[in-house]
Amino acid sequence: MKSTSLASLILSGLHSSAKPETKQWYTNYVKGSKWIGNKAPSVRKVVRDTVHATVNNNYHYDDVIDNSIHLIQQEECDAKLAGMILLSEFCPIEKLATAHVLNRLVDQVLEPQIYIADWATADGFSGHVLRRIAYRDNELAKTITNFSKDGTTLWYRRCGIVPFVAYFKHRDKLPPNFGTIIIDAVEHCLNASPQERFTQTGCAWLLRYAILQKEDREYALKVITKHSLVWNLEAKKSISEKLAPNDPLRKQIMSLGKNKP
Secondary structure, three states, X not given: XXXXXXXXXXXXXXXXXXXXXXXXXXXXXXXXXXXXXXXXXXXXXXXXXXXXXXXXXXXXXXXXXXXXXXXXXXXXXXHHHHHHHHHHHHOOHHHHOOHHHHHHHHHHHHOOOOOOOOHHHHHHHHHHHHHHHHHHOHHHHHHHHOHHHHOOOHHHHHOOOHHHHHHHOOHHHOOOOHHHHHHHHHHHHHHHOOOOHHHHHHHHHHHHHHOOOOOOHXXXXXXXXXXXXXXXXXXXXXXXXXXXXXXXXXXXXXXXXOOOO
């Protein structure tokens, strides 16, 4: 049986540092979620302090992966975040960014549908873990974009696009043409559940930055316009958020779907 002693110590630390008011605030903010009661800086401190105190940095990466997955499989979102931070900070990138590890994360974290079940956890997993894998290995990045159409839940599909939000500001991390692949993934995600609020917000988040890039603007606008009857007001505001107030494109986006039947 694999040891999860490190995860147990981290969980103990999270319970010790928890605050009732933090638990209440996050429970209300992320609907349907459970929390021990820690903000992100507190979670990060517990993880770092526990690792340094217990293994003196002489940990094996397999143990880190096992304990990280165990934490992500907990009910509470701050415990899940602890697992993501542990995996991101203490598993060497060359060991993390492999097809074997990504397949484990799919099988043990994403496929069961119960471990990534809200926007905060999906976006945390995307940013802390999947983004690092994608930026290390171009082929694995393509595999991750396929989550947008193959994922069995909206959160799983959201994990196929959110890891790439920063691509449009840091294009050197992936091949120059990867913007097209990302925008295609956004469209796949949208098509799978177009009326879901968190599908729309995730897609809009990516498109907001894509339309600012000369390399991706035309293709992104093509996708936005193609689905003009789908976007709700929240999504249209998000897509146009970074445009100048007097930019004609802002008005064009905000008027999409105005004449829908």
